[in-house]
Amino acid sequence: MxxxxxxxxxxxxxxxxxxxxxxxxxxxxxxxxxxxxxxxxxxxxxxxxxxxxxxxxxxxxxxxxxxxxxxxxxxxxxKPQESTYVPFMPTHIVGAGAIVINQHNEILVVRDQGATSFNLPGGHVDPGERIQDSIVREVLEETGVEVSFDAILGFTTRHPYEFGKSNIHFICRLKPLTENINVIDTDEIAEAKWVSVESYLADEKNGLTNREIVSQIADSKGLTIADFQSNSGRFKKQEIFMAVEAKL
Amino acid sequence: MxxxxxxxxxxxxxxxxxxxxxxxxxxxxxxxxxxxxxxxxxxxxxxxxxxxxxxxxxxxxxxxxxxxxxxxxxxxxxKPQESTYVPFMPTHIVGAGAIVINQHNEILVVRDQGATSFNLPGGHVDPGERIQDSIVREVLEETGVEVSFDAILGFTTRHPYEFGKSNIHFICRLKPLTENINVIDTDEIAEAKWVSVESYLADEKNGLTNREIVSQIADSKGLTIADFQSNSGRFKKQEIFMAVEAKL
Structure with missing residues (x-):
């Protein structure tokens, strides 16, 4: 050996x-x-x-x-003994949801196959995928709308999740670059549409958590992409998100 | 079956x-x-x-x-066909690092066994552990200082990481509740100390990324713990971190 x-x-x-x-x-x-x-x-x-x-x-x-x-x-x-610490066991599944609001103050929402209420677009981060790329991809697949990444406004954690692992779900704000609806992932998504933020918040059929998120943080600064001088070489990070507002 | x-x-x-x-x-x-x-x-x-x-x-x-x-x-x-999407494969290892600054504008730092430079306290989030609990535990184990969680100031992602997985590293700000140094995890940590933020930043032996983080975001608002009315029942989340400053 x-x-x-x-x-x-x-x-x-x-x-x-x-x-x-x-x-x-x-x-x-x-x-x-x-x-x-x-x-x-x-x-x-x-x-x-x-x-x-x-x-x-x-x-x-x-x-x-x-x-x-x-x-x-x-x-x-x-492990040689019960007490030895084993580093790096993967423990988390990561996903992201999108807040996309256009210039008419309409928010982009989707209805899953078999569902009656509307939800924020989003999904799982694939292995080796950047979070910012993942959410741009998911919004395109689920709605046909092209978006650019803006900020991470928050996240939630949940466990126990499937298969004994934990979940992290990032809430991302993105800017729409196009407006036409064209659902690509029709296996999963029945319908996508723009709806006024006001009527989205007023419709009690929509999930309360999503309505709380949209009403409380849609305009927040959140964590934005930072470019650190040190980010290069062997330990280069794919993404750095930081709350830098205090020093700007 | x-x-x-x-x-x-x-x-x-x-x-x-x-x-x-x-x-x-x-x-x-x-x-x-x-x-x-x-x-x-x-x-x-x-x-x-x-x-x-x-x-x-x-x-x-x-x-x-x-x-x-x-x-x-x-x-x-x-999977019945190559194209079927398989949800929930765990993909990420999660860790956290701590910015703990006391009333004398001193920052809490640690030196790993075998290392010559000082680093921020921190470590891996254990399976099923909340991020906020993890970083409080790590700071105590590595320095003996008791802290309370304040905010998430940012995070970085890195891949490919060990075993083909990705890494998320959260930067947390915590408030010291005690000041006495008492390293518990002596297998890993050689020394812990309080050092003035000024001299920490000036010492080029300390990692550039950490110095950039401390100098740029230590005072930021970041994401703080939010308590949503909707967070209960079967889908209760362990943690909700949100950037709520815009509406406060």
């Missing part, structure tokens, strides 16, 4: 460096665990491609537990 | 409702997939406890892929 060391005195096993034949793998895992003990290493990690899922059982039998996964790979981790 | 339907025309298999013996399970899965096809159901989900990981291979052989996991359970999903 080949492996590399990480920053936490942990060891990451290279899954291309050994045989998955059961007897061979048994010898390799035992040799690896002896090395871990002798060298006083901490956590051990292995990411198995889905084609190698038959070996999950063998690693688990030697004390590995689940850590994280992608659709076609599963990462297992082995 | 027993199962229940979810809101997305999907089917969640009850893992306590069938035999994991290989031949029995093969018959059960085939019968289940026939039902899915006949009834035109969409996604199928199964959450296997780690003690049943030997059966992962059998579900994968019938088209299931990895969806999400907790340390001791793995959720698999089966």
């Amino acid at each position: 080949k492996y590399k060391l990480n920053d936490y005195n942990g060891v990451i096993i290279d899954p291309t460096s050994f045989s998955f034949e059961k007897a061979d793998l048994e010898i390799a895992i035992k040799g690896f665990l002896l090395y871990m003990e002798t060298e006083k290493k901490g956590l051990a990690w292995i990411t198995l491609p889905i084609a190698r899922c038959a070996s999950v059982e063998q690693f688990v039998a030697h004390g590995f537990i689940f850590h994280s996964c992608l659709p076609e790979s599963l990462t297992l981790v082995r | 027993k199962y229940k339907l979810n809101d997305y025309n999907g089917v969640i298999i009850d893992p306590t409702s069938f035999s994991f013996e290989k031949a029995d399970l093969e018959i059960a899965i085939k019968g289940f997939l026939l039902y899915m096809e006949t009834e035109k159901k969409g996604l199928a989900w199964i959450t296997l406890p780690i003690a049943r990981c030997a059966s992962v291979e059998q579900f994968v052989a019938h088209g299931f892929i990895f969806h999400s996991c907790l340390p001791e359970s793995l959720t698999l999903v089966r």
Whole structure:
């Protein structure tokens, strides 16, 4: 087995460096665990491609537990003691909702298939997607309206959520660049329209949380995109949102 | 196999409702997939406890892929077509950093074990933990200082992060309730101290991003905890952070 060391005195096993034949793998895992003990290493990690899922059982039998996964790979981790802290387990699902108000003080709303009331456009942030790109994409898919990102006005958290994870939902304000309605994602969305903010707020069929959000924060400054001099190189961030109003 | 339907025309298999013996399970899965096809159901989900990981291979052989996991359970999903959208795959790791400034205009900073420069206190949000609770806990563990949550001043996102996931890092402002330094988490933290904001910003050994954050947003309003009338019942949110300054 080949492996590399990480920053936490942990060891990451290279899954291309050994045989998955059961007897061979048994010898390799035992040799690896002896090395871990002798060298006083901490956590051990292995990411198995889905084609190698038959070996999950063998690693688990030697004390590995689940850590994280992608659709076609599963990462297992082995802790030397119960108390060792395991960093970076993914815990959150992220989504965003859009407040888009045009120059006639109309807000862009959608009605889901099977629903009777109207909601703000929005959806989930895809893996590896920026929040600002995600919400621009969702508004286009659900309404046909092109928008530019303006600010994050707030967010909510919720748990327990599906599959034992937590949810973060960002409320974004966006500026409309076009006005024509053209629902692209017709599987999910039955109807999209512009409606006066006043009548949206007055209609009790619309969700109370959305009405509270629109009435209380639609005009707020919120967090806007910041461009930090330091944001470059290996640790470059995809997005920086900051409340900079105090110093402007 | 027993199962229940979810809101997305999907089917969640009850893992306590069938035999994991290989031949029995093969018959059960085939019968289940026939039902899915006949009834035109969409996604199928199964959450296997780690003690049943030997059966992962059998579900994968019938088209299931990895969806999400907790340390001791793995959720698999089966999509009928490549195009079906799979909601809720956990994608993000969440952390928080603290700006704590006392009445003498001193900022609370920590030096990690093995590091020479000082950083803001902070760390990862644990599974099921509120962000506001997480940062109060981290500051206490790393410095011994008790703090109360004030506002979220901004956040950054970064990807690709560890294990193909994304990272969200919230910048929080907290008010000190005590001043005595007492590092509890000595495995991670070598030293904590109060230092004048002026000298923290002037010391080029300290990270540029942190210095930009402290100099630009430490006094900002940011997003504060909001209490919405609608926040109750089944969909109650743990936290609502909003930029409400425009209407105050």
